[in-house]
Each structure stands twice: as C-alpha cells, then as structure tokens.
Amino acid sequence: MRVAVAGGTGLVGRYTVEALERTGHDAVVISRSHGVDLLTGDGLDEALDGVDAVIDVTNTLEIDPAAARAFFDSATGNLLEAEQRAGVGHHVVLSIVGVDLVEGNGHYAGKRRQEELVENGPVPSTIQRATQFHEFAGMVASWTRQGDTATLPPLLVQPVAAADVAQVLAEVAVGPAQGRAPDLAGPEPQDLIDMARRTLAAQGESIRLIPSWGGMPFTVEMAGEVLLPGPDARIAPTTFDAWLEQRRTEAGSALASAQAG
Numbered sequence: 001m002r003v004a005v006a007g008g009t010g011l012v013g014r015y016t017v018e019a020l021e022r023t024g025h026d027a028v029v030i031s032r033s034h035g036v037d038l039l040t041g042d043g044l045d046e047a048l049d050g051v052d053a054v055i056d057v058t059n060t061l062e063i064d065p066a067a068a069r070a071f072f073d074s075a076t077g078n079l080l081e082a083e084q085r086a087g088v089g090h091h092v093v094l095s096i097v098g099v100d101l102v103e104g105n106g107h108y109a110g111k112r113r114q115e116e117l118v119e120n121g122p123v124p125s126t127i128q129r130a131t132q133f134h135e136f137a138g139m140v141a142s143w144t145r146q147g148d149t150a151t152l153p154p155l156l157v158q159p160v161a162a163a164d165v166a167q168v169l170a171e172v173a174v175g176p177a178q179g180r181a182p183d184l185a186g187p188e189p190q191d192l193i194d195m196a197r198r199t200l201a202a203q204g205e206s207i208r209l210i211p212s213w214g215g216m217p218f219t220v221e222m223a224g225e226v227l228l229p230g231p232d233a234r235i236a237p238t239t240f241d242a243w244l245e246q247r248r249t250e251a252g253s254a255l256a257s258a259q260a261g
C-alpha cells in the first residue's frame, strides 16, 4: 500500500516511515521540509496522489489552548479535505491517553479538537491514543532546565517506545478503520522525575530536579492515574530500561567513532 505520514520527519514520524518500508509499503512524507504545509494546504494534493491511507503524527508547540485548537482546525481540516478529494480510504491519527480527562493543558485542548475533526470527518478513521514516549521525561527536563536545575511535574506515566508506537500505527493504517482503537502503552508505570534522572545519567549528566506543578503546561489534574492506560490497553514490549540501555550503547558508539575520527 501507499501510505502518507503527515509529520514523517518528526520523532515518531521517522520511525513510522521506517516501519512502513520495513513491512513492504511505500511511504510518502508530508512535512514543510518536504514541501507540504498543512496550514496553507500547499503541496498537499500532489503528495496524496495515489495514497491509500494517511497516518497523522504532526505536532505543534503551541501551549495556548486557542492557538493549539486553531493549529489542528487548519492542519487536520486541510488534510481531511484533501484526503476526501484524493479518495484516501483510511485516516489514522495518533492521540494521547487521558486527553479527554485534562481540561487545563493547551496541547490536550488542541488534540481533543483534532480527535473531534477526525471522528466527524469525511474519511474512515482510527484514533490511536498512546501514553508518553520514553523520550518524554528528558524532553520536559530540557524545556525547563536553567543551569544545573530543571523543574518537572510529579507525573505517574506508563511510557512507551516511539518505535513501538510507530510499528502499531503502520499495522493499523494498512488494516480496516477501527474508530477508536484500544489505548497503547508501554509495559510498566514509571515516575516521571525518576525517568528524567535516569535519562540524564545515561547522557552523563547530573542536575538537580525539582518536583513542581508551577510554570509549565502541566496541571495538577494530571496527577494520580489519569495518564495511565485503560484496562483493555495494548501493551508494547520495550521497557524504559531496555530503551535507556539502547541510548547508552548508541552514545558509546558515537563517542568511539568521534575519538577514532
């Protein structure tokens, strides 16, 4: 099948393109760096020519709820209209577990709007929600870091490898539309602050981590079990420990080749 990946240059998007190609499908990348802008629609009709299914893993950094909703209104709206014109048979969108339970987070407000557009849109669809990626703790620490200190919300999460999410998205896209697919999560619950500490240690860094709900797009509504998957969730295999070990090995190989070069 020919499958377009909107956001195919991003974190989960790159793995999704790899997963499609590994399983014998043609992948078309949709992103601004590949000449397609979802906000204006430029290049979209050409990119969808002959495409059977679309996987949407685009992202916005907007944290204001109105701005995040406006991004998805335009980007998802333009994408779905172009898919209808091109006769695309299946639209798969990646969303977030618990997105309907947290009112005060701007990104989640945007993702809820994206889900609504897909659910009520003109193309048969699957909404695949996933938990936070294994990279998430390191990302939050990098957003809030000031010198040798970073502030993180004390979240309970059940993180998943972005490569495992990509594998599932690639499988789902070439099958029938499911409406809402079961949640996707990693194998074990984790404390976000402990994950950040171990991620930084694997990178050879040690900074002070301060647990706080202040100054970030996270709210106390996200505490407790809100971000954990439902009881029927699909559980992906890669543990946080296995992912960290892989990161250490990659960092070691990069250092060895830099020293050799």
Ligand SMILES: NC(=O)c1ccc[n+]([C@@H]2O[C@H](COP(=O)([O-])OP(=O)(O)OC[C@H]3O[C@@H](n4cnc5c(N)ncnc54)[C@H](OP(=O)(O)O)[C@@H]3O)[C@@H](O)[C@H]2O)c1
Binding pocket: 006, 007, 008, 009, 010, 011, 012, 013, 030, 031, 032, 033, 034, 036, 037, 038, 039, 057, 058, 059, 060, 075, 094, 095, 096, 097, 111, 130, 131, 132, 133, 136
């Ligand atoms: N991070 C997590 O823990 C997590 C967990 C569950 C679900 N998710 C969801 O996963 C999705 C993907 O996240 P990610 O971290 O992989 O994203 P990312 O690395 O930030 O990548 C975003 C992608 O969107 C593309 N893009 C942005 N604006 C665009 C535009 N106007 N037109 C065309 N392409 C555009 C970017 O390419 P260009 O810049 O080249 O345009 C890039 O390929 C998000 O919707 C997020 O909510 C994330």
